[in-house]
Structures are given as C-alpha cells and as structure tokens.
Amino acid sequence: MSSSRRGHRERLVYETAQQLRRAGVTGTGLRRVVSDAGAPRGSLQHYFPGGKDQLVGEALQWSGTWAAARVMHHVDRMRRPTPSRLFAAIVDEWAADLDARDFSRGCPVAASVIDCADTNDTVRRAADAALETWRRPITEALVEMGRPRRRAERLSTLMLCALEGALVVARARRDTTPLGLVARELAPVLDA
Amino acid sequence: MSSSRRGHRERLVYETAQQLRRAGVTGTGLRRVVSDAGAPRGSLQHYFPGGKDQLVGEALQWSGTWAAARVMHHVDRMRRPTPSRLFAAIVDEWAADLDARDFSRGCPVAASVIDCADTNDTVRRAADAALETWRRPITEALVEMGRPRRRAERLSTLMLCALEGALVVARARRDTTPLGLVARELAPVLDA
DNA sequence: GCCGGACTATGACAGATGTCATACTAGCGG
DNA sequence: CCGCTAGTATGACATCTGTCATAGTCCGGC
Numbered sequence: 001m002s003s004s005r006r007g008h009r010e011r012l013v014y015e016t017a018q019q020l021r022r023a024g025v026t027g028t029g030l031r032r033v034v035s036d037a038g039a040p041r042g043s044l045q046h047y048f049p050g051g052k053d054q055l056v057g058e059a060l061q062w063s064g065t066w067a068a069a070r071v072m073h074h075v076d077r078m079r080r081p082t083p084s085r086l087f088a089a090i091v092d093e094w095a096a097d098l099d100a101r102d103f104s105r106g107c108p109v110a111a112s113v114i115d116c117a118d119t120n121d122t123v124r125r126a127a128d129a130a131l132e133t134w135r136r137p138i139t140e141a142l143v144e145m146g147r148p149r150r151r152a153e154r155l156s157t158l159m160l161c162a163l164e165g166a167l168v169v170a171r172a173r174r175d176t177t178p179l180g181l182v183a184r185e186l187a188p189v190l191d192a
Numbered sequence: 193m194s195s196s197r198r199g200h201r202e203r204l205v206y207e208t209a210q211q212l213r214r215a216g217v218t219g220t221g222l223r224r225v226v227s228d229a230g231a232p233r234g235s236l237q238h239y240f241p242g243g244k245d246q247l248v249g250e251a252l253q254w255s256g257t258w259a260a261a262r263v264m265h266h267v268d269r270m271r272r273p274t275p276s277r278l279f280a281a282i283v284d285e286w287a288a289d290l291d292a293r294d295f296s297r298g299c300p301v302a303a304s305v306i307d308c309a310d311t312n313d314t315v316r317r318a319a320d321a322a323l324e325t326w327r328r329p330i331t332e333a334l335v336e337m338g339r340p341r342r343r344a345e346r347l348s349t350l351m352l353c354a355l356e357g358a359l360v361v362a363r364a365r366r367d368t369t370p371l372g373l374v375a376r377e378l379a380p381v382l383d384a
Numbered sequence: 385g386c387c388g389g390a391c392t393a394t395g396a397c398a399g400a401t402g403t404c405a406t407a408c409t410a411g412c413g414g
Numbered sequence: 415c416c417g418c419t420a421g422t423a424t425g426a427c428a429t430c431t432g433t434c435a436t437a438g439t440c441c442g443g444c
Contacts, residue, residue, distance in 0.1 A: 001347075008391090017414040022310045022311070023218065023307060023310065023311055024216050024218060024219075024220040024306055024307045025215075025219075026216060026218035026307075027216075027218040027307055027311065029430075029431070029432090030431080030432065030433095031430085031431085031432095039394075040391080040393070041392085041394080042391070042393055042394050043391075043392075044432095045434080046390080046391060047391095051432070052431070052432065052433090063405085065360045071443095073245060077256065078238045092390095103309055104310035105308065105310070106305075106306055106309065107422085109360075109364070110306060110360045111307075113298075113360050113363050113364045114298055114302060114303045114306050114307075114360065114363075115215060115216045115218075115219055115303075115306075115307070117296065117298065117363040117364070118214050118294055118295070118297070119214070119215055119216065119219065124364065124366075127213050127364050128364040128365055129368075131320070131361065131365075132346050151245075154377070155372055155377075157361065157373055158356065158373060158374060158377050160361060161354055161357035161358040161360075161361050161370055161373070161374050162354050162357055162374070163357060163360065164354055164356070164357035165352065165353035165354055165355060165356035165357030165358070165359075165360070166357070167357075168301075168302045168305050168306065168353075168355040168356045168357070169305075169323065169352060169353050169356065171300070171305050171309040171316075171338065172305045172309070172316065172319050172320040172323050173203055173320055173323075174316075174320075178349055178353055181198070181346055181349055181350060181353070182318055182350060182353050182354070185347075185381055186381070188375055188380075188381065188391075189380065190281035191318065199423090219414080221400075221401065221402090222401080222402065222403095223400085223401085223402095232421080232422050232423070233422085233423075233424080234421070234422040234423055234424085235421075236403095237403085237423075238420075238421060238422075238424095239421095243402070243403070244402065244403090
C-alpha cells in the first residue's frame with residue numbers, strides 16, 4: 001500500500017540521518033539502518049537503487065531542510081528578534097538534544113564532511129548543499145533584522161562554524177558548556 | 193636495531209594520525225596504515241598489543257602535543273602578541289594546510305569525536321585529552337597577555353570551537369574563507 | 385481469472401575489517 | 415655455540431561490509 005511505501009522510504013532516510021549523527025558515514029551499516037527503521041531490507045534496493053551514496057545523500061538533504069525549518073520556527077517565535085537571540089535559540093536546542101541523548105548524536109553534516117571530504121565527492125557535495133540549505137534562512141532572518149546582505153552572509157557562516165565546533169568540543173568533554181560559551185561570546189559580534 | 197624500532201613505531205603513530213584526518217576512525221584501516229607507513233605488519237601486534245584503540249589513542253595524543261607545540265611556536269614568534277594575532281596564526285596555518293593538501297585532511301581529534309563519541313569511550317577520552325593538551329598552551333599564552341585565567345580559559349575554548357567548526361565548513365565548501373572569516377570576526381572579542 | 389507492476393524476502397557474493405596463532409630471523413650476552 | 419629476546423613475516427579466523435540476483439508476495443486493472 002502507498003502509506004507503508006512512503007512510510008518505509010522516509011523511515012529509512014530518517015534513520016540513516018540518525019546513524020550518521022552517531023557513527024559517521026563509514027560507521028553506518030545499511031543492515032542496521034534497515035533494522036532500526038523497522039523496514040524490510042528489500043526496500044533499500046527498491047527505493048535507493050543508487051546505493052548507500054543515494055541514501056546518505058537524501059539523509060543529508062533531509063537534515064538540511066529540517067534544520068532550516070527549525071531556524072524559521074525560532075525566528076517566528078521571537079517577539080523582538082536579534083541575531084544573538086536567534087543564535088542562542090539554535091544553540092540551546094542543540095544543547096538540549098545533547099543532554100537528552102547523552103551526547104550520542106552530533107551533526108550529520110559535519111560527520112559526513114569529516115568522513116568523506118577526501119573519499120567521496122558525491123557525499124561531500126550533498127553535505128555542502130545541506131549546509132547551504134541550513135544557512136539560507138539564517139541569512140534571510142539577519143537581513144530581515146536590518147543587516148546588509150553581505151554582512152548577513154558572513155554572520156550566518158560564523159554562526160554555523162561556531163556551532164559545529166562547539167558541538168565537537170562539547171561531545172568530546174561530555175559537557176554542554178562550550179555551546180553556551182560560543183553563544184554568549186559571539187553575541188556582541190552578532191548584534192554589532 | 194633500535195633506530196628502526198623507534199622509527200617503525202612512531203611512523204605507525206604518525207601515519208595513523210594522518211589517516212584519522214582523512215577518513216575518521218572507522219575509515220582508517222590498519223592494513224593501509226601499515227603499508228603507508230612502510231612498516232611491517234607484525235609491528236602492529238608487537239608495539240600495540242592493545243589493538244586499534246591503543247594505536248588511535250596514541251595518534252591522538254601525538255596530535256595533541258604536536259598542536260600544542262605549534263601554538264607555542266607561534267607565541268614565540270610574535271613580537272607584540274595579542275589574542276587575535278595568536279588565533280590568526282593558528283588559523284592561517286590550518287588554511288595553508290587545507291590548500292596544500294586540497295582539503296583532504298582535517299582535524300584528527302574532531303574526526304575521532306564524531307566517529308566514536310557514542311561507540312568507543314576509550315577513544316573519546318583520548319580525543320578529549322588531546323583537546324586539552326592543545327588548549328593549555330593557548331590558555332597560558334592568553335594569561336601571559338594579561339587576561340585573567342578564568343577569561344583565558346573561555347577564550348581558548350572559543351578559539352578551538354571556532355576553528356574546528358570552520359574546518360568542517362571549509363572542507364564542505366572546498367574553500368578556506370570560513371577560516372579567515374572566524375579569525376577576523378572573533379578578533380574584537382578576543383582582544384577586548 | 386489473470387496479467388503486470390510495485391514491493392518484499394532471502395541468499396549469495398567478493399572484499400575488507402581487526403585480531404590472533406604460529407613461525408621465522410637477527411643480534412646480543414652468556 | 416646456545417639461548418634468549420625483540421622484531422618480523424604470514425596465513426587464517428570470524429565477522430561485517432555494500433551489492434546484486436533471484437524469487438516471492440500482494441493488489442489493482444483489464
């Protein structure tokens with residue numbers, strides 16, 4: 001039936017994204033993805049004839065649009081939006097996720113870049129695209145807040161850099177304070 | 193002879209660190225490490241009875257002390273040291289490395305954290321330790337420049353977060369500008 | 385009723401992984 | 415010369431990987 005069809009396909013994409021967050025690309029086994037997704041193994045071959053690359057690519061794309069949606073959600077929720085508040089909202093959500101999942105999951109995009117930047121250009125491109133998908137709504141929000149477009153581009157990049165790095169350091173330490181730290185320290189730069 | 197002994201052992205550690213930078217922990221195969229290091233396969237078993245975990249652990253430790261040495265080198269070279277100049281020096285060196293190696297290699301510590309934070313606590317701890325080894329000389333330099341210790345701790349963490357994140361973004365884009373960007377944008381915060 | 389397409393099931397494949405057991409070589413001290 | 419130890423060599427092990435071939439099931443349309 002078409003409901004389980006869509007169910008299985010997107011379950012696989014979602015579960016792949018989660019595995020990427022846990023163990024990176026190389027550490028993500030398709031058999032485990034299938035079993036954790038509760039999907040039949042045959043669905044892999046059926047929905048993703050492009051193999052693992054296609055699956056990982058779609059997982060990254062999904063992650064990018066999901067992150068973008070979260071950004072827009074935060075923007076909508078803020079009564080008096082400022083760049084630093086937007087950044088704080090994004091960072092806080094990640095910190096809560098790290099806490100809730102005991103630092104087991106990071107950013108799927110970062111994981112893919114680190115694993116594949118030199119070994120798999122298809123995946124690298126997908127990660128790059130996901131990053132841009134994520135960054136765009138941030139840039140737009142900053143423009144909305146009165147920053148010149150050129151400046152907004154720089155600031156959104158700065159935010160993502162600081163966030164990605166803080167995620168790595170936080171997971172290494174098993175301590176979310178680096179996330180709060182970058183949010184706090186970047187505030188004056190973002191709001192200047 | 194004892195020269196080749198030391199030679200083989202540290203060659204293996206070094207080569208492992210390089211592979212970590214390329215492909216992460218899971219993507220680093222011991223057979224390839226051995227062959228790229230030009231070392232006999234039997235040496236693995238001989239020098240690293242603890243297996244892959246030990247090898248990766250020592251590679252991370254080596255990377256940490258190497259990075260720390262680079263920091264101290266930069267500090268020594270600066271006539272009128274400021275936090276932002278130190279950060280710029282560190283960042284520039286990474287940017288040059290990315291360029292020279294065509295974005296093929298990132299930070300071994302970040303790679304290990306992302307691959308193993310949830311799957312291998314031994315490696316995660318080694319990565320955490322390496323990060324601290326790296327951060328310490330930065331903190332000390334900042335103290336030397338007149339920052340209160342508490343503040344220096346925060347700033348050194350901020351630097352590493354921004355750097356690690358910029359490395360990921362730069363490798364995704366195959367473009368080093370994010371590195372220069374974080375250096376430039378963080379300057380006022382660092383020097384305040 | 386039955387044909388055709390979408391989906392699933394399962395097993396096999398070649399290759400790579402980390403680890404271990406075993407045997408070998410060299411060199412040094414007795 | 416013998417024995418000991420550090421280092422090397424090599425092959426085998428079980429396990430896991432992604433991929434593919436094949437056959438099966440289900441269901442709507444003719």
